[in-house]
Amino acid sequence: MAGASGGAGLLVLVAGSAAVAGVARRVAMSAPLLLVVIGLAASYVPGVPAYTLDPHLVLPFVLPPLLHTAALESSYLGLRANLRPVALLSVGHVLFATAVIGVVAHALVPGLPLAAALVLGAVVAPPDAVAATSIARRVGLPPRMVTILEGESLFNDATAITAYRVALAAAVGEGISWPRGIGDFLLAAIGGVGVGLVLMVPLHWLRTRLTEPLLQNTLSLLIPFVAYAAAERVDASGVLAVVVVALHLGHRSYEVDFATRLQEAAVWKMAAFLLESAVFALIGLQLRLVVRGLGPHGVRQAIGYAAVLLVVLIAARFVWVFPATYLPRRLIPSIGRRDPAPPWSTPLVISWAGMRGVVSLAVAFSIPLTTHDGSPFPSRDLLLFLAFGCVIGTLVVQGFTLPAVVRALRLPGPDTQRITLIEAQAQSEASTAAEDRLGRLLARPENALPAPLEERLRRVLERRRNAVWERLGQVNEVTGESADATYRRLSREMIAAERDVFVGLRDARRIDDEMLRTLLRRLDLEEAAVERLED
Incomplete structure (x- = not known):
C-alpha cells in the first residue's frame, strides 16, 4: 500500500506511527495531530523514503476493517431506537455538506470544475464521530447522544463514498447525468444493504460452527473484505454491506465462545489502531509532496482557501442540525409526543462534535491521478491539501474544545447510580436462574461433586450476584474505595x-x-x- 523501499519501509512506517500514537496516549495529546506533525517533520529528514499510497487500494483495504471494528462495538437496538436522528445526520447532513462545500469551493477556487469541487465536498462531508464519542464518554455525555454520534459515524461514510463516486464519475469524464447519478446513488445504497442482509446470516452461521478460536478469528479478519468486495462486484455500496454484516455479528456475538470474543476484541482494536496511526502518519509524510504540487496555487493562497472551507464546513453542520432536531417535531406532532424536543444544548454539542478524521483522508487519497482521457485530475493536489486542512482544522478547533464546551453547558451525564442499579437487578435475576440450574444438575448422580467443589460453585454465583450491589454501597473511609x-x-x-x-x-x-x-x-x-x- 505504501511504497518506500519495499517491506522495510512499510515496517518502519507502521512501527514508527504506532510508537508516536502510543506516546501521544501516554502524554494525553491528540494522536492524529502529533502523527501529522511528526510525519511532516520526518519528510524533510534526509534519507527518509518517499511514501506513496495507491489510490486504488485505499477504499478496499483501509476502510472495511475500520468500519467493521466500529460497527461490532455499536448497539443495533440503540441505532434502531434512534433511527430518525441517525438518518438525518448520516444521510441528510452528508448530502447537504457535500453540496455546500462543493458550491463554495467551485466559487472560491478559480477554474475548479463543479464536479471536482463536489468530489472535495463528499470527501470532507462525513464527520468521524469515533473521535467525538471517545471524548463524549470521557466527559460523560448522555448515552443517547453517544449512540446518535456512533450511528452517524457508521452510516455517513456510506453516504459520502456513494456521493463521492457519483461526483467522481462526472469529474473524470464518464458523461454521467445528475438524474442517473441520483439513481446510481439509490441503487448503491439499497444494494449495499441487500448484500449485507444476504451475507450476514451465513457468515454468522459459519462463525458459530467453527469450534477453534483461531479459525473463528481468521474468518473474522476476512469478513469485512469479503462483504466489501461482494457488494462492489455488483456496483453496490461496500461500506453499507460491511456495516450491516458487522452490526448483525456484534448483536449476535454472545453465540460464539468466550475465547473467540476475547481474541476478536483484541485483534480488531490492534488492527484499527495500526491502520489509523499509519494513515495519519502518511498524511504528514505526503503533505510536503502535496504542497509541491499545488502548481499555480501558492501555499498562502491554498491555506486561505482551506480556512474559508473550514468555517463553511463547521457552519454547515449547525445550519443542518438545529432544523433537523426541531422541525420534524413541529411538522409531525406525533414525533414530538413520542420524543419531546431536547434542550438547545443537545443540538449544539452534536453540531460541535463534527471532527473529520481518517475516513475523509483515506477517501481523499483515493482520488485518481488522471481522468479517463489521460489528463491530470483537475487540481488534485489542491483538493488533497484542502481535505487535509479541513480534517486537521476540525481536529484542532473542535477536538480540543469539545470537552470545554460540554463542561460549560453542564449537560446531565449518565446516571451512574441508576445504571448500576439496573445492572445489579439483571445480575441478580441471572444468578438466580444459574443457581436453580445448578441445583437441578447437582441432583443428578452423574453430576455429583465433593462438598468443597460444590460450595465453590455456589460462592462464585454469590460473588457475581453481590459484586454489582457492592458498587452502590458506602466507600471505605480510609482508602475511598468501594468494597468491590x-x-x-x-x-x-x-x-x-x-x-x-x-x-x-x-x-x-x-x-x-x-x-x-x-x-x-x-x-x-x-x-x-x-x-x-x-x-
Whole structure:
C-alpha cells in the first residue's frame, strides 16, 4: 500500500506511527495531530523514503476493517431506537455538506470544475464521530447522544463514498447525468444493504460452527473484505454491506465462545489502531509532496482557501442540525409526543462534535491521478491539501474544545447510580436462574461433586450476584474505595503473588515452560474476569 523501499519501509512506517500514537496516549495529546506533525517533520529528514499510497487500494483495504471494528462495538437496538436522528445526520447532513462545500469551493477556487469541487465536498462531508464519542464518554455525555454520534459515524461514510463516486464519475469524464447519478446513488445504497442482509446470516452461521478460536478469528479478519468486495462486484455500496454484516455479528456475538470474543476484541482494536496511526502518519509524510504540487496555487493562497472551507464546513453542520432536531417535531406532532424536543444544548454539542478524521483522508487519497482521457485530475493536489486542512482544522478547533464546551453547558451525564442499579437487578435475576440450574444438575448422580467443589460453585454465583450491589454501597473511609474496588485490588495482588511463584519455579527448573504457560493462562483468565468487573 505504501511504497518506500519495499517491506522495510512499510515496517518502519507502521512501527514508527504506532510508537508516536502510543506516546501521544501516554502524554494525553491528540494522536492524529502529533502523527501529522511528526510525519511532516520526518519528510524533510534526509534519507527518509518517499511514501506513496495507491489510490486504488485505499477504499478496499483501509476502510472495511475500520468500519467493521466500529460497527461490532455499536448497539443495533440503540441505532434502531434512534433511527430518525441517525438518518438525518448520516444521510441528510452528508448530502447537504457535500453540496455546500462543493458550491463554495467551485466559487472560491478559480477554474475548479463543479464536479471536482463536489468530489472535495463528499470527501470532507462525513464527520468521524469515533473521535467525538471517545471524548463524549470521557466527559460523560448522555448515552443517547453517544449512540446518535456512533450511528452517524457508521452510516455517513456510506453516504459520502456513494456521493463521492457519483461526483467522481462526472469529474473524470464518464458523461454521467445528475438524474442517473441520483439513481446510481439509490441503487448503491439499497444494494449495499441487500448484500449485507444476504451475507450476514451465513457468515454468522459459519462463525458459530467453527469450534477453534483461531479459525473463528481468521474468518473474522476476512469478513469485512469479503462483504466489501461482494457488494462492489455488483456496483453496490461496500461500506453499507460491511456495516450491516458487522452490526448483525456484534448483536449476535454472545453465540460464539468466550475465547473467540476475547481474541476478536483484541485483534480488531490492534488492527484499527495500526491502520489509523499509519494513515495519519502518511498524511504528514505526503503533505510536503502535496504542497509541491499545488502548481499555480501558492501555499498562502491554498491555506486561505482551506480556512474559508473550514468555517463553511463547521457552519454547515449547525445550519443542518438545529432544523433537523426541531422541525420534524413541529411538522409531525406525533414525533414530538413520542420524543419531546431536547434542550438547545443537545443540538449544539452534536453540531460541535463534527471532527473529520481518517475516513475523509483515506477517501481523499483515493482520488485518481488522471481522468479517463489521460489528463491530470483537475487540481488534485489542491483538493488533497484542502481535505487535509479541513480534517486537521476540525481536529484542532473542535477536538480540543469539545470537552470545554460540554463542561460549560453542564449537560446531565449518565446516571451512574441508576445504571448500576439496573445492572445489579439483571445480575441478580441471572444468578438466580444459574443457581436453580445448578441445583437441578447437582441432583443428578452423574453430576455429583465433593462438598468443597460444590460450595465453590455456589460462592462464585454469590460473588457475581453481590459484586454489582457492592458498587452502590458506602466507600471505605480510609482508602475511598468501594468494597468491590478493594476486592479487585486485592485479587490482583494475590494473582501477582502466584505469578511470581510460578516464574520462580520455572527459573529453578522445578517446572518447565509448557507447564508455566498453562498455569499463567489460568491466572490470565482470572485476572481478565477481575478486570472485566471494572468496565
